[in-house]
Amino acid sequence: MRRIISFKNSPPSFLSYAAVGGYEEGRGPLGEKFDFLDPTDRFGMKTWEKAEGEMGRLALNLALNKNNISPSNLDALFAGDLENQCVASSNGLYSFGIPYIGLYSACSTLTEGLLLLSSLIFSQGISTGAVVTTSHNSAAERQFRNPIEYGGQRTPTAQWTATASGAFILSKGGKVKIIEAMIGKIVDGLTKDASNMGAAMARAAFDTVYNYFSLSNISPRDIDLIVTGDLGKVGSLIFEELMSKELPNINARHLDCGNLLYNEDNADIHSGASGCGCSASVLASHFLPELERGTYKNILFMSTGALMSPSSVMQGHTILGITPLIRITTDD
Amino acid sequence: MRRIISFKNSPPSFLSYAAVGGYEEGRGPLGEKFDFLDPTDRFGMKTWEKAEGEMGRLALNLALNKNNISPSNLDALFAGDLENQCVASSNGLYSFGIPYIGLYSACSTLTEGLLLLSSLIFSQGISTGAVVTTSHNSAAERQFRNPIEYGGQRTPTAQWTATASGAFILSKGGKVKIIEAMIGKIVDGLTKDASNMGAAMARAAFDTVYNYFSLSNISPRDIDLIVTGDLGKVGSLIFEELMSKELPNINARHLDCGNLLYNEDNADIHSGASGCGCSASVLASHFLPELERGTYKNILFMSTGALMSPSSVMQGHTILGITPLIRITTDD
Numbered sequence: 285m286r287r288i289i290s291f292k293n294s295p296p297s298f299l300s301y302a303a304v305g306g307y308e309e310g311r312g313p314l315g316e317k318f319d320f321l322d323p324t325d326r327f328g329m330k331t332w333e334k335a336e337g338e339m340g341r342l343a344l345n346l347a348l349n350k351n352n353i354s355p356s357n358l359d360a361l362f363a364g365d366l367e368n369q370c371v372a373s374s375n376g377l378y379s380f381g382i383p384y385i386g387l388y389s390a391c392s393t394l395t396e397g398l399l400l401l402s403s404l405i406f407s408q409g410i411s412t413g414a415v416v417t418t419s420h421n422s423a424a425e426r427q428f429r430n431p432i433e434y435g436g437q438r439t440p441t442a443q444w445t446a447t448a449s450g451a452f453i454l455s456k457g458g459k460v461k462i463i464e465a466m467i468g469k470i471v472d473g474l475t476k477d478a479s480n481m482g483a484a485m486a487r488a489a490f491d492t493v494y495n496y497f498s499l500s501n502i503s504p505r506d507i508d509l510i511v512t513g514d515l516g517k518v519g520s521l522i523f524e525e526l527m528s529k530e531l532p533n534i535n536a537r538h539l540d541c542g543n544l545l546y547n548e549d550n551a552d553i554h555s556g557a558s559g560c561g562c563s564a565s566v567l568a569s570h571f572l573p574e575l576e577r578g579t580y581k582n583i584l585f586m587s588t589g590a591l592m593s594p595s596s597v598m599q600g601h602t603i604l605g606i607t608p609l610i611r612i613t614t615d616d
Numbered sequence: 617m618r619r620i621i622s623f624k625n626s627p628p629s630f631l632s633y634a635a636v637g638g639y640e641e642g643r644g645p646l647g648e649k650f651d652f653l654d655p656t657d658r659f660g661m662k663t664w665e666k667a668e669g670e671m672g673r674l675a676l677n678l679a680l681n682k683n684n685i686s687p688s689n690l691d692a693l694f695a696g697d698l699e700n701q702c703v704a705s706s707n708g709l710y711s712f713g714i715p716y717i718g719l720y721s722a723c724s725t726l727t728e729g730l731l732l733l734s735s736l737i738f739s740q741g742i743s744t745g746a747v748v749t750t751s752h753n754s755a756a757e758r759q760f761r762n763p764i765e766y767g768g769q770r771t772p773t774a775q776w777t778a779t780a781s782g783a784f785i786l787s788k789g790g791k792v793k794i795i796e797a798m799i800g801k802i803v804d805g806l807t808k809d810a811s812n813m814g815a816a817m818a819r820a821a822f823d824t825v826y827n828y829f830s831l832s833n834i835s836p837r838d839i840d841l842i843v844t845g846d847l848g849k850v851g852s853l854i855f856e857e858l859m860s861k862e863l864p865n866i867n868a869r870h871l872d873c874g875n876l877l878y879n880e881d882n883a884d885i886h887s888g889a890s891g892c893g894c895s896a897s898v899l900a901s902h903f904l905p906e907l908e909r910g911t912y913k914n915i916l917f918m919s920t921g922a923l924m925s926p927s928s929v930m931q932g933h934t935i936l937g938i939t940p941l942i943r944i945t946t947d948d
Binding site: 356370384386396409411472589 | 617618619621622663665666688689690691692696698699700701702703706707709710713714715716717718719720721722725728732735736738739741742743797798799800801802804921923924925926927928931933936938
């Protein structure tokens with residue numbers, strides 16, 4: 285079984301990107317770095333579901349405009365979200381007229397999309413393309429748990445689905461490159477607790493990192509940061525405990541997007557951020573600018589996903605985790 | 617904008633495949649060609665949702681066993697279905713331990729998956745991989761419309777979601793090759809009628825075929841068949857009417873999987889078959905064997921998808937269509 289996919293000969297790179305967020309994202313530590321914030325969370329739309337689609341549309345528009353790229357120059361658009369049948373992505377993005385690939389890999393969709401788009405650009409099947417992922421707290425709450433009007437009490441392990449989107453345009457020739465990728469294996473999270481997604485995903489994240497370093501010829505000390513998507517506080521603890529037995533020197537370089545998006549003292553957030561928009565908006569608002577600035581040169585970036593539905597949990601399935609990986613670098 | 621992706625230099629090919637179906641599929645004209653049929657539609661499981669996952673598992677197992685392939689020889693597994701959050705695929709397939717890419721492109725997921733897997737094999741990112749898609753009538757009915765126990769009356773334009781799955785293993789070097797692909801654009805179906813998916817998808821199918829022949833250097837007479845996924849009777853009429861104005865000589869070579877899966881006189885079926893398992897099971901049970909037998913040499917294969925959810929329809933969105941394309945050939 286071949287695991288690590290190399291793009292080193294002719295790597296795709298980030299041509300442009302943008303982050304969009306709502307109220308909680310705006311008052312978080314990365315708020316000022318977002319390209320657009322709507323403190324009403326509504327984005328001018330009448331329903332939360334349409335607001336989520338509009339966020340994706342805005343994020344892609346901002347990414348296009350930053351670098352004066354026309355939608356007609358994009359050969360493919362990879363997108364996904366958490367809404368049933370991923371309608372936020374299709375309804376929000378269809379007006380661009382870009383050939384479309386719909387994805388579902390829960391909150392790991394961003395990294396899955398970057399991996400696939402990178403493969404198509406590397407093989408010269410296409411020249412330029414984009415990945416957009418979104419999540420909306422109010423759309424997710426009423427679909428997965430309860431409508432927010434219900435005021436349900438949340439457990440301390442629960443995470444806050446980010447109202448956020450990130451859009452990324454890739455092509456060859458840029459400074460910040462994707463040079464390797466690894467498709468994630470589905471790993472049983474060994475829990476049925478839909479209010480503890482971090483725990484359900486931690487083992488999948490560990491599986492990917494552990495296998496990457498086992499199979500790769502680079503050592504952990506060649507990497508500046510290992511970034512997970514949305515393990516949150518609880519999931520990060522479990523991930524780091526698993527890592528401490530196998531690759532203990534990694535933990536000091538581990539950051540989780542779910543722990544970076546909101547302020548520590550924000551009581552509503554509980555165990556941190558989650559959602560397809562979490563790792564997307566943190567990558568676009570924070571890590572890519574820092575890579576361009578030279579703060580980091582080599583990052584393993586791994587959005588984390590929990591593959592479940594309300595029905596599958598009610599029918600007794602454990603929650604499955606998945607963690608695809610990309611290596612982002614500014615090295616030549 | 618680059619549209620047609622060529623794999624001609626070193627094309628991926630079908631190494632193995634299998635089709636699994638339920639009661640209605642068994643008594644249809646292709647029934648004898650299926651690899652496995654369960655007339656109870658239950659596949660030994662207690663819920664329809666788990667039955668759907670089990671169908672995908674069975675289909676992949678059958679495809680592996682036919683050619684004596686071990687799951688550990690597969691570098692990637694692309695999968696998707698219609699259940700919320702695509703849990704049939706993740707729960708049904710995770711036990712194989714194959715690196716996993718989750719897709720959602722409604723009933724067009726099979727062709728999207730074959731396109732992506734072909735790209736990864738072509739670029740040598742991976743060597744061998746599989747695509748599996750599923751749908752289950754009873755799981756789809758209670759999720760998208762009403763539980764079957766309700767006995768709701770269906771309109772004549774409604775289609776019957778196939779209880780079926782197809783699994784396909786691809787690698788280089790075989791006889792039946794995928795030599796071109798085109799990612800579909802999302803096209804507004806201009807209807808809000810969730811009981812007329814054929815109409816919603818027909819314009820997207822036309823858009824893809826029309827653009828393929830406009831941009832390709834092959835002529836319609838080089839193609840033996842143009843196969844659409846699940847336009848059904850109503851959608852096929854609209855598709856052929858649109859085609860008759862632009863490429864009239866195509867219609868005689870148009871077949872739709874949704875019109876092939878069930879008997880014409882089966883009153884329950886109404887406008888034909890649909891679902892991610894429809895084009896998958898018809899490709900595996902009928903078209904690939906006929907290509908191997910030499911009946912056809914060149915097929916354009918296009919699963920058709922309707923991008924909508926019950927919520928999006930209730931919130932007033934029109935239904936969007938999408939149609940990715942692959943060209944399958946036995947020519948050298």
